[in-house]
Amino acid sequence: MRLIFILPLLILLQGCKATTYTNTPTPTLPQLDYVAATSEQTIPTPEDFYRLTPEQITALEDFLQQEHVVNLANYKQAFLYIKKRLVNFNYQGKNYFASQSLADNGGNCMALAMLTLAIANEMQVELRFQVMHTMPVLLDISDNVAVTSDHVRTLMYETVEDQEGAMFGRNRIKIDYFPDKYDRGGKIINQDEFFAMFYRNLAADAIFAGKLDYAYRLLNKSLTLAPDYEPAINMQAVVLRKLGDLKSAEKLYRYGLEVADNKISLLSNYHFLLRLQGRTEQASLIKEQLLNLDDQSPYAWYLQAVDAMAQQDYQSAKIYLNKFLKNTHYFHKAYYDLAKVYFQLGEPQQAKKAISLALTHSSSREDKDVYLAKLNWLTSLQ
Template identity: 45%
Template sequence: MPRMLQNTGLSQFLEKKITPNILSLLAGLCLVVSGCSSTQKKTASEIPLPETGSYFINAKEFVDIPSIASLSSLLPEQKDELNAFIARDSIKNLPKRNQVVEFIQYKMVNFNYEGLNYNTSQAWQNKSGNCMALAMLTYGVAKYLDVRAVFQVVHSAPLLTHISNDLVVSSDHVRTFLYETDAGGVYVNNSDFIVIDYFPDRNDRTGGVVSDNEFLAMFYRNLAADALLNEDLLLSYALLEKGLSLAPKYTPLINMMAIVHRRVGDFQTAEDFYLYGLHFESNSLTLLSNYSYSLIKDDRVSEATAINQQLLELENESPYGWYSMGIEALRLQEYSTAEIYFKKFIKNTPYYHQAYYELAKAQSAQGKILSAKNTLKQALDLTSMDDNQQKYLAKLNWLKQGR
């Protein structure tokens, strides 16, 4: 089974924001609640996608995006190579799912695990790519060999992959289940399968299984993320639109669609997308946080503050978002808010020593020296890395020297 150094492939965007005082302007909460609940009676299937803002209405005329088929297709010479591989004496009698695994392992020799979003043929040609590129390579090979590939999202320990002027990018990865299929391409849930986890870690948390369409939408999301980071908003929009045509309820795509509209000053359309996404994931930390940021940019501070209060009260969100938000609150010197976010994260993920170090910084900045010392001791107990131990001990010694 492929096992490699930790890398990630599913980009998650959190827009940076200045957090208003959470104790003030709470009357705005009623506005948020009523605004979200006005369409609660509709079923999810009845809620239409928001209309595109005027800036992007003709985006397709200016950009060229990859087709769905091109993402997983093999070049003729690649089909020849694969056919020759499975014809080997040591391979030809294996179940097809095992043939897929053997070939992926073969292709991963001297593979460069850099964070590029290559499709199947590109990852094959370049012998490189991130987790999604590896998943797409597996998907393309499995399709060619009539093996059913099913994908499951895996939430990894926090890794901030990019920080720009107003974006924090973190990411997760996927693992693949390979099933045998019958002549009609149908697989049975109870049939034998193989799991490929490209970047396993004992601290990973498994998420939901996604459909083929949602997996492909994830790939379009990654391509859109690349375009957004390169400030190519038209390309990002077109890729997001393609992804939403496959998975219209996939909230990371919805979140990014709101971001690109906010980036061009279309706050109303951005809000429409945030509220649309919240119909499907009402407690989404990312959607709520970015919606708050958009409201602040639109000078609607009281409504943003109410959403921030919602965020602080949430308990059922995947914990890794709290870490990113805590880092951002530290940067903005919102130390009490940072402390709350880091404590929420640690409550669900007590093994991640870096979070204790960040929490101690928030505590010491508020003059909570004893709490900071105790937090750093917990970090020291959790880490076995010499460089981290030195960093924590240095901070602890500094606190003992008169703070």
């Protein structure tokens, strides 16, 4: 069934210039029926994420007293310390808390962002986080669940009293962790949403460790901090589906479709839930909404295409890939996937065009060799 949006009602009064608007009720998180089992594993607080040990704080203070550091503005001091710590940093894909990341000199980009927050907090440096849209890295796929990594970068700002005639806003330093040429900057988020992202990452770890109740509780905390955070809404619905509470899962999908900007994953997983229940007609309506959705999300369409190809749903994959390439025309691998889809659909000429575009946008010799070989093979078939 199609989601009904409640919009402000515009009432034009004849013979009068006044315009009246009704108040739009703000959607609230639905009451969920599922009750998590009692667990000895406690939910960490946000302060736990960025709290440093006394020894680590002492080491930071010693660094700040060095001759080449002591007279710098505090945001530059913080940057130098983080830069020093990033030398030989081991990207482990782990959601470490700041103290562990600093002790082990490792972690993923969210762990590094948390470490940056910890240093900034000790030095009273103001910072903000920016969501980065990156090519999805599938961390794991099982039971129709695909988990991708989150990516943020940190913006550290000079304090007002330290500024010296900055004409166009405050001075700042961008700290990006493991940047890629395909990254695209997204919105600036506050600390609550950043913490919500971290809880969501911990929940993903819990899911693949088989700790669904713990994942459920972590996601509840995430949504308490950021009730309209779509990835947490989506993941919580998936967890509830795996726990057998399909009714609560559907409540969350409906709620998410009301509040979230990005609806692609919500519609896709809602469609799967309806199919699982044998609600074929409603599932078809949701699938139609997904196929007709005009969403400029950089990489969500690509994930949908990969999933559709795995299910041999090549017609849907073609639509998803074209939606993706409309806004991310430089991503050569998507053209190659599109060529494979066109070939499966019996459209060899379109497949050749797609591979030619893959060749145009690729830069590595290895990729070019693969694409050229496929293009020559397609040409030989005619």
